Amino acid sequence: MAVTIDDIAKAAGVSSATVSRVLNNSGYVKDETREKVLKAIKELNYTPSAIARSLSKKKTNTIGVVVPEINNPFFGEIIKGISEVADEHNFNLILCNTDEDIKKELRALKLLKEQRIEGILITPTSTDSDYSSEYLWTIENLGIPVVLIDGHVKYSNFNGVFVDHIKGAYDAVKTLIDEGHEKIAIITGRMNSRPARERLAGYKKALKLHNIPIKEEYIFYGDYTHEKAYEITKKILEMKDRPTAIFVSSNMMVLGCIKAFSENNIEIPKDMAIIGFDKVEVLNIIGMNISFINGPTIEMGKIAMKMLIDILNNSQATDTKTINLSPQLVLKGSEKYVR
Amino acid sequence: MAVTIDDIAKAAGVSSATVSRVLNNSGYVKDETREKVLKAIKELNYTPSAIARSLSKKKTNTIGVVVPEINNPFFGEIIKGISEVADEHNFNLILCNTDEDIKKELRALKLLKEQRIEGILITPTSTDSDYSSEYLWTIENLGIPVVLIDGHVKYSNFNGVFVDHIKGAYDAVKTLIDEGHEKIAIITGRMNSRPARERLAGYKKALKLHNIPIKEEYIFYGDYTHEKAYEITKKILEMKDRPTAIFVSSNMMVLGCIKAFSENNIEIPKDMAIIGFDKVEVLNIIGMNISFINGPTIEMGKIAMKMLIDILNNSQATDTKTINLSPQLVLKGSEKYVR
DNA sequence: TGATGGAATGTAAGCGATTACATAATTAGA
DNA sequence: TCTAATTATGTAATCGCTTACATTCCATCA
CATH class of the missing domain: 1.10.260.40 (lambda repressor-like DNA-binding domains)
Structure with missing residues (x-):
């Protein structure tokens, strides 16, 4: 050396x-x-030495990536997309995993700023916690271009690539309605997360627009975990006026449903239709016909990175850039069996 | 700024x-x-400015992480382990995703060296390709401490955290034998990868030690993909002298098997026993009773990072450090049904 | 009260590159 | 052959810190 x-x-x-x-x-x-x-x-x-070069050029060619859960393939794919584009443009990636802990997130931001990264791609922890105002303040005062990925930060307009959760949920539920379902349940995510709220909104919107009354008994409040979804699903199966379809607000929760189904010999979609938000690739690989609404993960990573590069190249422009991606509905068999 | x-x-x-x-x-x-x-x-x-500090201190407190496939949760978990320990010790992580492309891997190494990282954690692309000698040369001449994770590099002794693939495979197959199986098939990984060869060796060893003749017809050469495993499994199911158990050499391939099983109404483990190498968490979550041999991923990441820190603190020591982790066999139901 | 030594602060030389500016060498044009 | 332009190279300041060394301050003690 x-x-x-x-x-x-x-x-x-x-x-x-x-x-x-x-x-x-x-x-x-x-x-x-x-x-x-x-x-x-x-x-x-x-x-x-890139260090010495960075110091004299005042340019590090490095960007920071902040994700809440690196071992979730959802984020793995986003990073894959980011990394592809970053590679093409010779950017290095500093990775920060925050374990959904907003304190760690704050720490990561500070750390990245010290590293004099050129920009940040961040998938914000999906909680409106006590720290969120400090969090916001920190992001805004970072003096570094930030592009958010999937997850608006409350009350703020940042650059970002977002998924239209309302539309996604609407599409999913509408599909179920079109197939003839009227008794449609929803298992929501944690309600202090924006995507969860929006997905619920999409669910309600679809029912309303098709003149199906919204029943409180069909709305189940989950927390994104498969365990909770499992419990909820067992309850659903015991209902006397049982729903014929479930819209599940996250991929992990779909797994809980499936477990409950298989324990009760419920066949999808013969006995119960199900559509989940965000895919679980494995299920389709093993031949399970589960329909999903997909935020295009790899694509999101790519787009976000491109947007960031764009911003870096036009640093004078001050308007915030926003892209809303429509999640795509991937139907797998469910339609075949409708009544 | x-x-x-x-x-x-x-x-x-x-x-x-x-x-x-x-x-x-x-x-x-x-x-x-x-x-x-x-x-x-x-x-x-x-x-x-960490940049300026690094330059004057000649210390970056940054380590490089090189993985072949960031969107595979297997690596995601390794990174999670790494990142946890790195956090505790205030190390930054520069991430390089190589898409199993050894050229990208070489490029990543160069890039990391420019960044004057203190050490590298690398999960080598599991191929003995034309470039592997250049690759080896590069690693050895990097002048930076390297710790390998799961994947020996041919003919070389580096520091590393490894999985004992032979033992893992042996344990898995022995379990099947103990359960009474004698007709045990194997679906191997790509044979130019060391883990694949070692797992096959473990398979053979178990049979030999239990006086079960090794039949060439029961050895199927896969390539780690679920598609190939699916094809192979279909063929296995059609065999006249059909095996009663399959040892599957990778997690993705297990998925192909399951697909073939379900299409043919084969129940696990009633009609066919199966043990896979490296878990697919999702399958267990949805209540499928598949047994796996697990390299402890998060743990491996942690241990590797700790080993690297250890090496950095004792830079005078020149002996190579190696830890061989025994993968753990997680039995799920398969034993219940044996004949 | 002056010597002594720890505490507190400042000065300036790096760290390893880049780059503005100066200078030297070469080529072309008249 | 001389001048001007081009090409080629060198000198040294700079980037934003750290740190060895020097210096100043102040309390303590004989």
Whole structure:
């Protein structure tokens, strides 16, 4: 690690400025000189220091990525998308996993700012907690371009790539209605999260527009966990006026439903129709015909990264950029069996 | 971003050295002075530059993480483990996703070296390709501590946290034998990957030690994909002397098997026993009783990161450190039904 | 009261690159 | 052959910190 640009300069018998020119393909360098320099670089196994370069150029070519749960493939795919575009544009990625802990999120932001990253891509923890105002304040005062991914931050308008949860939920429920269902239950997410609220809104909207009365008994408040969904589903199955379809507000919760179904020999979609928000790839691979509403994860990552690059290149523009992606409904068999 | 340590110094009426002392809690600083400095920092919303600090300290407190497939939860969990420990020790993570492309892997290594990271955690692409010698050379000449995670690099001894694939496979197959199975098939991974070869070896060892002849017809060469496993499983089901159990060499391939099973109304484990290498959490959540051999992913990430920190703290020690983790067999119901 | 030594702060030289500016070498044009 | 333009290279300041060393301040003690 000891070898520096000066060592190369000495070895090649030139000045460090010349070596720098070779390194950056800038300015004038005689071919012969370039050869000498390249030779020295190779012989000494020299790798320039991005740190020093960053300091003098005031440019790190690094962006920060903040996700709440790295081991969830949903975020894994977003990162995959980000990383693809970042690669193409020679950006490095500093990753921060926050475990849905807003304190860690705050810490991550501080840390990233210290690293002098050029921009941040962040999938905000989906909670309106006590810290959220501090959180907001921090983001706004970061002085660094931020692009949010899937998850509006309350009361604020930031750049971002968002999923239209209302429309997604609406589409899902409408599909069920079109198939003839009228008794449609919903299992919501944590209601202090915006996506959960919006999905519920989409559910209600679809019912209303199709003149189906909204029954409070059909609205079940979940918390995004499969355990809770499992409990809820068992209850649903015991109802005397049992729903014929369930709209499930998250992928993990779908799993809980399925478990309850299989324990009670409920066949999908013969005995019960189900549509979930955000796919569980595995289920389709093993041949289960579960329909999903999908936020296009990899795509979202790509778009967000492109948006960020765009912002970096036009730093004078101050208007906030927003893209709303419509989640896509992937139907798998459910329609075949309708009454 | 314009505000520097000198601005703070000026604002607080001290020298930059004093500000630095406050920042790092080093040397002597009068309480009164400290207050002034902290006040200035707060008022000017100052964040020190990690870049400049790294340059002068020759220490970045950053480590590089290289994974082949970020959207696979297997790696997501490893990263989660890494990130947990890294957090505790104030290390930053630069993430490189390589898409199983050894060229990208090489590029990532170069990039990380430029960033002057302190160490690298790498889950090598599981292929012995044409580039592997260059790859090896690069790793060895990096001059940076490397800890491998799950995947020996051919012919080399590096620091690393490994899974004992032979033992894992052996345990799995032995379990099947103990349950009374004698006709046990295996679906292997890509044979140019070391884990695949070792798992096959474990399979053979178990049969041999229990005096069950190894039949070539029961060895099926897969490629880690669920599609291929699906095809293979269909063929297995059509065999006249059909196996009663299958040992499947990867988690994705288990999914292909299950699909084929369900299409043919094969019940697990009544009609066919199956044990897979590396879990698919989702299957257990939905109540499917599939047994798995698990490399403890999160744990591996943690251990690897701890090992790296250990190495960084004892840079004089030159012996290579190696930990072999025994994968754990998680039985789910399969035993209940044996003949 | 002056010597002594710890506490508090400042000065300035790096860290390893980039780059504005100066200068030297080469080429072309008249 | 001389001048002007181009090309090629070097010098040194700079980026924002840390830190060795120097200096000043102040309390304590003989």
